[in-house]
Amino acid sequence: MDNDSRSPENYVAVSRLLSKVLRHEPEMVGIRLDRQGWVSVDELIRAIERTARKAGASKRLRTLPAITRDVILAVVATNDKQRFSLSPDGLRIRAAQGHSIGVDLGYAAKEPPAVLYHGTAWSNWTHIAVEGLTAQTRHAVHLSTDADTATRVGTRHGPPLVLVVDAAQMHADGYAFTRSDNGVWLTLVVPAAYLSKWTPDKRGPSS
Incomplete structure (x- = not known):
């Protein structure tokens, strides 16, 4: 993994990976999301690192920056579309929406704007x-x-x-x-x- 983890380019790379894993393919790194789409941040980091070290890992994984909690938090904070949510205690992460897998995000029904x-x-x-x-x-x-x-x-x-x-x-x-x-x-x-x-x-x- 590339250790220059704080460049904008690397934040984009991490964001794209998180979108794929948390919205569509958690099995890509060997994790399971709970019913509402959450996974432990620490578990996610370990899973990504473990998968990136495997023989035959994709270039996308092999060229990632070093994944740390600080990197994850920075990606969440700087993502222009706020694609990710952290639990109130900061221990879990999920995609805010856009899932193609079966999850129940638990959002309460609300009256929408008129248009x-x-x-x-x-x-x-x-x-x-x-x-x-x-x-x-x-x-x-x-x-x-x-x-x-x-x-x-x-x-x-x-x-x-x-x-x-x-x-x-x-x-x-x-x-x-x-x-x-x-x-x-x-x-x-x-x-x-x-x-x-x-x-x-x-x-x-x-x-």
Whole structure:
């Protein structure tokens, strides 16, 4: 492992690994998450180090910086999207949302803002217009409180499409919403009837 652990590049490398392990593949380093997605920070560190030392370990693991509690805490604190949460005693860590594995994050149902936004690629619109937004491989549909954030998310997938979600009407119709530790709103599905396309020039929805 690389000992220059405090460079921004190494923080990004650690963050990407934590996202993969804590959201999708805990078995990659031989750990098990509890029902709510938590794992001991110390156990996680030992598991990563042990896996990186194994014969045939991937380059991604072999070139990681030295993983310490301070590095983990710095990654959590500096992550621009606040992807990770620490337990109140600081002994456990989990991904705030975005899981493709079965976890119960335990977030309480909340009344959402009247309008929420979702960023995706324009190439998805034909399907979404019929089927709505579904969680697909993730645990829930992710929604933003502002169009700018949704635009940045959509840009990752190609020319961005920002959709306006009539969250007030969904909530009135009985759909449940929760909010993750990092402020992302989550729901299981958004039917097409509650969606419209956002137009930047009007700063509001359109059909």
